[in-house]
Amino acid sequence: MGPCNSFDTGGPEGALVALPLLTGGAGRIADDAGTTVQTYTNTLTVPVRLLVQVVSGDPGELWRSDSFSCDVIARSTATFSIVPSGAGSVLTANCFDLGFFGVPETFTIAARAENGIVVAAVADPVTNLATTQNAILAEAVVSDLVMGFAVTLPAVRARAVLANDGNQIYHFDEVEYSRLPAGIDETVRSPAAGDYTELVLFTLDGTPGLLPTPRVAMSGIGLFSQQPNPFLPPEVTFFDFSFGFDCFTVVDLLALSSGFAGFPGLDGVLQLTAEAVGTPGTDAHDAAFGDGNSVRRRPVLGWAIEKRGAVFSGRRLDSLPLHLVPFLADGPPVFDADVFN
Secondary structure, X not given: OOOOOOOOOOOOOEOEEEEEEEOOOOOOOOOOOEEEEEEEEEOOOOOEEEEEEEEEOOOOOOOOEEEEEEEEXXXXXXXXXXXXXXXXXXXXXXXXEHHHOOEEEEXXXXXXXXXXXXXXXXXXXXXXXXXXXXXXXXXXXXXXXXXXXXXXXEXXXXXXXXXXXXXXXXXXXXXXXXXXXXXXXXXEEOOOOOOEEEEEEEOOOOOOOOOOOOEEEEEEEEEEEEOOOOOOOXXXXXXXXXXXXXXXXXXXXXXXXXXXXXXXXXXXXXXXXXXXXXXXXXXOHHHHHOOOOOOOEOXXXXXXXXXXXXXXXXXXXXXXXXXXXXXXXXOXXXXXXXXXX
16 A cells, blocks of 8 residues: 555655646636646756647547647746637647757647646656656646636646656556545635636546546535534534546536535535446446456546636645545556556
């Protein structure tokens, strides 16, 4: 069994990082008028290469991805600017040319994703193999040109642990990378009239472009504590619900459960716990990869973007503590499949 720690331990740098790509089409966030600017800072004193996958979360895209490499010289920052283009987006990468004295290098790729995630793994620029270097600090700024807002979202990141075999089959098993959480535990404010909270959720499991796409089935709890009478104990109300999504989704908090509508403007707790992989009727992915042991849980990751009056804010969703949702390390690791080709 792995160490008793939650996902977000260790330093802020990662050996593999994930950031949202939001340019339109999903929910109210960046609805067809969005831009996403991502920054990747190399904290090391040597150059690194980023092996980048732009994974589509759009319906019908089958979780397919577009890939490229981006070299970053020591103590420098690479920038990806992503704007909408037709049914997808255009990504302009500002990297460095290590073959020509590390001068800045800019190139553009057409990505199929209108919404999705960008995953970057640290690699050796000479061998092009993934490494165990916790090198990258990353964040994204998502802007909506019509609504006139911008929010900053920190990266979801995995730390290098012991050794990496160098290929692009990423194992989050406390050997190559730190484990990913199977749940989310966050303080949320149930929106008042005119406000909203939208969650950007995704999972990393399976091979982009191959059926079946990874599906997450989740159990949810909303909990609110009120004290209408200061002379009496607080009144605690909770409700439960279920929710599922394929690969990636943008979902309104009120769409998760109508229970949140009963506490407008109040702060509460949202817990989302992934069901065990292999639950009959909810997970065809197990049949393909042969890990239907009903033991491991599919990791759930993401961010929240909130509107409160004229103020917008964003944050990464934190994982559940270990004692609430264990990282099930017996049997297959949390990631047992070819995550990216």
